[in-house]
Amino acid sequence: MMxxxxxxxxxxxxxxxxxxxxxxxxxxxLQKVQFQSRNFHNILHWQPGSSxxxxxxxxxxxxxxxxxxxxKDKIDCWGTTALFCDLxxxxxxxxxxxxxxxxxxxxxxxxxxxxxxxxxxxWETKLGPLAVTITRVNASLRALxxxxxxxxxxxxxxxTSMENYYDLVYRVFIINNLLEKEQKAYEGTQxxxxxxGLTPHSRYCVVADMYLPMLDRRSPRSQERCVRIP
Amino acid sequence: xxxxxxxxxxxxxxxxAASCLLLIALWAQExxxxxINSQCKLEASNFQQPYIVNRxxxxxxxxxxxxxxxxxxxxxxxxxxxxxxxxxCYLMKQVLxxxxxxxxxxxxxxxxxxxxxxxxxxxxxxxQLSPCHISGDxxxxxxNVRRLKETVKKLGESGEIKAxxxxxxxxxxxxxxxx
Numbered sequence: 124m125m126x127x128x129x130x131x132x133x134x135x136x137x138x139x140x141x142x143x144x145x146x147x148x149x150x151x152x153l154q155k156v157q158f159q160s161r162n163f164h165n166i167l168h169w170q171p172g173s174s175x176x177x178x179x180x181x182x183x184x185x186x187x188x189x190x191x192x193x194x195k196d197k198i199d200c201w202g203t204t205a206l207f208c209d210l211x212x213x214x215x216x217x218x219x220x221x222x223x224x225x226x227x228x229x230x231x232x233x234x235x236x237x238x239x240x241x242x243x244x245x246w247e248t249k250l251g252p253l254a255v256t257i258t259r260v261n262a263s264l265r266a267l268x269x270x271x272x273x274x275x276x277x278x279x280x281x282x283t284s285m286e287n288y289y290d291l292v293y294r295v296f297i298i299n300n301l302l303e304k305e306q307k308a309y310e311g312t313q314x315x316x317x318x319x320g321l322t323p324h325s326r327y328c329v330v331a332d333m334y335l336p337m338l339d340r341r342s343p344r345s346q347e348r349c350v351r352i353p
Numbered sequence: 354x355x356x357x358x359x360x361x362x363x364x365x366x367x368x369x370a371a372s373c374l375l376l377i378a379l380w381a382q383e384x385x386x387x388x389i390n391s392q393c394k395l396e397a398s399n400f401q402q403p404y405i406v407n408r409x410x411x412x413x414x415x416x417x418x419x420x421x422x423x424x425x426x427x428x429x430x431x432x433x434x435x436x437x438x439x440x441x442c443y444l445m446k447q448v449l450x451x452x453x454x455x456x457x458x459x460x461x462x463x464x465x466x467x468x469x470x471x472x473x474x475x476x477x478x479x480x481q482l483s484p485c486h487i488s489g490d491x492x493x494x495x496x497n498v499r500r501l502k503e504t505v506k507k508l509g510e511s512g513e514i515k516a517x518x519x520x521x522x523x524x525x526x527x528x529x530x531x532x
Binding site for chain 2: 187189190241338340
């Protein structure tokens with residue numbers, strides 16, 4: 124059974140290609156083949172060149188580290204119909220540059236490989252947000268910051284964490300709802316923070332983020348957590 | 354009694370002599386190591402300025418987009434093969450100087466505005482490493498550096514582009530080896 128849309132797409136391309144070479148070539152080529160990386164989870168994404176070829180197409184994914192000769196097949200994404208492929212386990216060293224590439228196959232014919240730009244997780248991954256839990260202890264606040272989880276391999280052996288890859292600092296902000304003013308209550312490397320000197324009978328909200336001084340980057344903020352001081 | 358006393362003082366003497374020998378040995382070892390490693394060093398603060406870190410990585414990114422040769426890598430595991438950790442800063446000094454003189458200067462009108470900001474930074478690191486030497490045989494180090502240089506020369510202009518595309522790796526390797 125030939126997938127219908129895919130076949131129509133190819134037919135159209137064939138017809139246009141007899142009169143004009145360029146459009147057929149352009150539409151078969153995959154678009155936006157790139158890594159999207161969050162907390163070192165590295166997902167390869169792509170788009171079909173033309174919506175006509177999106178239905179019924181299957182995709183093949185390969186990857187390698189920069190400098191290696193051989194491309195390796197990603198078995199889980201070998202003939203996938205999805206438009207993404209999780210290459211986290213194939214790109215585990217955050218300091219190494221990697222490449223991925225994708226080929227489309229449709230009704231028996233296939234496209235050329237389209238390659239990602241060089242991808243270095245350490246530089247390109249987006250960190251955060253933190254998860255924050257707060258508890259009230261008498262008139263002070265205790266905030267616990269939990270950084271996002273890293274892919275499995277990072278946690279084997281030593282308790283490897285974000286701190287091993289970046290000289291990051293945690294920042295905690297408090298907002299007093301009476302004053303409607305935000306202030307930085309903490310900046311440092313601790314994950315358990317106590318905030319004292321709060322005004323009684325008011326509500327406080329806490330948000331936190333991570334800051335990477337070396338790259339001058341900050342993570343998105345955590346969800347706001349609020350508590351009332353009696 | 355006299356015999357006992359004698360043997361005791363003898364063993365004391367022995368301990369003293371042994372400690373002296375140990376101290377001398379330690380001192381000699383340190384004296385040997387000091388002139389090499391203390392000079393091959395870069396301040397951590399060099400690598401903590403976000404503006405220039407970002408510029409260096411952006412320049413590398415830009416150039417790497419123009420580098421289609423994914424099989425050949427200049428700064429990688431091969432470059433460090435057989436080189437002790439303590440000699441790696443010296444190795445990177447050679448790579449840095451080559452990159453400055455034979456790659457960045459000839460290509461200095463390209464990849465603007467990043468290039469005009471990154472070149473002075475790299476020059477500064479190179480100046481800081483100018484007293485860095487190693488005593489003794491550096492043939493195996495020179496061999497690895499020579500291989501890198503030959504690869505760049507063989508690839509011609511695209512070799513120079515490749516080297517610029519690896520400035521992020523150069524930056525990180527200098528940081529790892531010299532800080």
